[in-house]
Amino acid sequence: MMANAVSLTFPDGSVREYEADTSGRDIAGGISKSLLKKSVAYALDGEVRDLADPVGRAGAIEIITRDDPRALELIRHDAAHVMAEAVQELWPGTQVTIGPVIENGFFYDFARDTPFTPDDLPVIEKKMVEIIRRNAPFTKEVWSRDKAKAVFAEKGEAYKVELVDAIPEGQDLKIYSQGDWFDLCRGPHMAATGQIGDAFKLMKVAGAYWRGDSNNPMLTRIYGTAWATKEQLAAYLHMLEEAEKRDHRRLGREMDLFHFQEDAPGTVFWHPKGWRLYQTLVSYVRRRQEAEGYQEVNAPQLLERSLWETSGHWEKYHEDMFVTETEDERVFALKPMNCPGHVQIFKHGLKSYRDLPLKIAEFGAVHRYEPSGALHGLMRVRAFTQDDAHVFCTEEQITAESLKINDLILSIYRDFGFEDVLVKLSTRPEKRVGSDELWDKAEASMRDVLAIIEEQGKGHITTAVAEGDGAFYGPKYEYTLRDAIGRQWQVGTNQVDFNLPGRFGAFYIDRDSEKKTPVMLHRAMLGSVERFIGILIENCAGHLPLWLSPLQVVVATITSEADDYALQVAEELRQAGLQVETDLRNEKINYKVREHSMAKVPVIMVCGKREAEERTVNIRRLGAREQTPMALDDAVAALADEAVPPDLKRRQEARRKVA
Structure with missing residues (x-):
């Protein structure tokens, strides 16, 4: 024994x-x-x-x-340490600060009189290969606080001394060594540097303030990526190349959709074509939710501080809110979210249990202060529109309403070509409001819905549970899309809220003529309309489906003899409901086709003297090399049918079946 x-x-x-x-x-x-x-x-x-x-x-x-998915974080962590060792071997006197693992890779921040440049990256990579080949074991020691400070101070590592001071009393100070080089680190690490392998690459350099504070010194951050195999690395680098080609900011310029400028950071200047795309998307969502019984409302942009205090947003989010004070000393804030306004609308007038579920929707413009360094085109802005809705319901209705929301969300994603969706249920956090009994009911019903989602979506829908990741006011579903090049985008959400209606004193009259607080489901399908447009543009590389494209057809002439006919073709297309422009310029047709293809116009109709005489057109699709000749009437009818939004097409088909 x-x-x-x-x-x-x-x-x-x-x-x-x-x-x-x-x-x-x-x-x-x-x-x-x-x-x-x-x-x-x-x-x-x-x-x-x-x-x-x-x-x-x-x-x-x-x-x-090493082939376990959990090993990937270790590979990246170890690669970060090896990069830091390589830098200090190459440039003695450089201080290392922090070097965490991030999504798809790692970075390390360095303090050096002369900042690193991209030209330094191949030199560092070469040294990293040398260190990895040494296959030095990773070893761990636990040091006292005094010893750690003394050793790092002697080495001239002032930032490490500061990090030691920041570690809470009673917490072990772990020092990891690889040969003669060592660093302060929580770990864990693999057994030796040789296990990192050769599937890594240093990606870029950037400036970064120490601890993210602009009052602190500027450091140089070196980013890298590391993978288990060279094949995975190659696939990732290919994905980055594709992502660069699909960058919605570049495509937005080429398609003349929108622009940004420093006079209004984080806000979008929509051009005519971009605004048409925006409105087409909003109209589609509006039709879909109206068909499901949602009533559209519009709440004020500017609300007094007291309302945000009642909702709890002032305490938690006021630093991210745009605030103004009037001459009579009243403090107002631009709304960062739509929820409090919708509760006020619910409260206006007595509600009965017979009125529930009550579904209130708004394309609500919201404003949130994002740091300037975090802004990124349409993906991260300060002013955006949420396709927001709140379903006021009873506890017993949570399951049924959550399932209806799920069905609507997934149907909308399918219409935009997103079949691969992750639905994640986040459950009660440690700090929360509401009774355990209420949380038990909500989570039980949402787990039931999750099981149904998984069963119905086999092959396309993935489900997961994130224990403890729910909002403080209730559990939630998060919907994450996978795009054409494998990236994931969290967009939709359905959150169960036991808290906000009660804070505002909202109630309905139940069957026993008693006042009862409703449950509030926060529902967004696209999330941010602006961000969803950015995702769509990148997903299809600007090749928007015809029904969504803001400019659907360009009628281009080969010769000026076809100008009158081209104008007639354009008018017939407009009468059929299509968005059309003509190109009658005295330019070669290949030049015109190339220019409009760059602008991602889905269809170019080419007209010459013969087409005018025969009342035909040559249709060139975006990305196609060949033209298809068609009779004008047939072409107009085919394109008009293709341009019908998917929800309206389903209605047409349903009516045909009835007829």
Whole structure:
């Protein structure tokens, strides 16, 4: 019998006993030499640990190999340390600060008199390869606070001394070494630098203030990416190339949709074509939600501070709100969200349980202060429009209404070509409002809905549960789309709120003639209209479907002899409901086609003398090399049918079936 035995449960369900001081490396080696060779770390009850760490207690153990998805974060973490070592070998005296893992990679911030440039990256990469080939083991020590400060101060690492001071008393100060180089780090790490591999690349340099504070010194940040295999790295770099080609800011200029300027940071200047796209999208959503019983409203942009205090937004968000004070000393704020205004509309007039669910929707313009460095085209702005709605319902209606919201959201995404969707349920956080009984009911109903979503969407819809990630006022669903090049975008949401209606004293009269507080479902399908347009543009690389395209057809002439006919063609297309322009310039047709293709016009109709005589057109589709000749009447009818929005097309088909 072992003196300090602990029971470890393996993934296959088997249970074995080990001494508490047995390391993960010893356990892997005891299973097989081949497993030890592949091992990079281990997990105990889901917590990833260094392979050299003793298990210490009983639990469920997993040996993590390099091809395990969890190893990817370790690869990136280790690559960051190797990059820092490479920089200090190449440029002694450079101070290292922080170097975390981020999505798809890592970065490290450096303090150096001469900032790094992109030309330095290949030199650093070459040194990193050399360090990785040394295959130095990662080792961990725990230092006292005084020792850590003294060592880093002696090395001239002032930023590290400051970081040591910031670590709470009683927390271990871990020092990880790789050969002679070491750094302050929480860990964990893989066994040795050689396990990083060669699937990494340094991407760019940027300025970054120490601790994100503009009052602090400017550092140089070097970004990198690292993957388990070269194939994964190549796929990621290809995705970045595609993303650059699809950048909605560039395409927005080429398509003449919108622009930004410093006079109004984070706000969109919509051009005629862009505004037409915007309005087409809004009209589509408006039709979809009206068909589901939503009533559209419009709440004020400017509301007094007292209302935001009641809602709780002043305490939590006032630093991100645009605030103004009038001469009579009243403080107002531009609304950052639509919820409080909708509660006021609900409260206006007595409501009965028979009125529920009551569905209030608004294309609400909201304003939020985003740091200037975070602004990014349509994707991150300070002024945007939410396709916001709030469903006031009873507790018993949460399940049914959540399912209706889900069906509507997924149907809308399908209409825009998004089939691959992740629906995530986030449950109660530690700090929350409302009784546990109420949370139990809400979460139970939302788990039921999630099961239905998973069953109905097999093959396309993925579901997940994020325990503890819900809002303080209730659980929520988050809808994440995967675009054509594999990127994920969180857009829609459905949040259950037990809190806000009660804070404002909203109530309805129940069956027993008693006052009762309604539950409020916060629903957004596109999220930000502006951001969704940016996602759409990038998803289809500007090749918008005909029904959504702000300019659907350009009628271009080969010769001036066809000008009158081209004008006639354009008019017939307009009469059929299409958005049309003519190009009668005295330019070669290939030049015209190339120019309009760059502007992502879906259809170019080419007309010459023969087409005018025969009442035909040559149709060139965006991205196609060949032209298709068609009779004018047939072409107009075909394009008019194609330009019908998908929801209206379904109505047409339903009417045909009835007829």
